[in-house]
Amino acid sequence: MTVLSMYKSFRTQFPKITKKADVEHIRLWGEVNPECAYSWFGSLANVLNYEMVVSSAENDYKSLFEFFRSSYLNGESEVRDCIDVSFVENLFFNVPVEKVAPFWDTFPDVLKQLYVRFHGRKPTY
Incomplete structure (x- = not known):
């Protein structure tokens, strides 16, 4: 899987959030x-950050998080780098800790490890 094929696959599987990420x-x-x-996956992270603030529907994003977990585990190095740098590093930015907690709980462990490796801690804004 390449970044471009991951991008195309994501857009097909998640059209609703894709439209929001396109606007961003x-x-x-x-x-x-x-x-x-x-860089589009960074825009997607921005949209998800907003969604976390205004929603408490963390279960709505389990399949999206699973998409990234699977893509990370099965993707080429450029895919893993994209997920790590463009998506995970930008996720949970400026989301209040009480809003982060339920989403963090559903976030796959491999992605949590990427986040903590970069930020030095789990999200606590």
């Missing part, structure tokens, strides 16, 4: 272009 990506970068798939 256009706000930040001016357009949505598959050639910018790596």
Whole structure:
């Protein structure tokens, strides 16, 4: 799996959140272009951060988190790097700790390890 194939697969499997991420990506970068798939996953993380603040439906994101867990475990090094740097490192930013907790609980362990390795701790904003 490449970053581009992961991008295309995600867009097919999660059309509702994809539309929101496209809006965010256009706000930040001016357009949505598959050639910018790596940075698009950072825009997706921004949208999920907002969703965590306004929603308590952490179970709605289990399949999305599972998508990234599976992609990380089965992807090429560029896929693992994209998930780590563009998605996981940007997740949980400015989300109050009481809102983070239920999402963190459903976050796969392998992705938690990436987050903690980068930030030095679990999210506590």
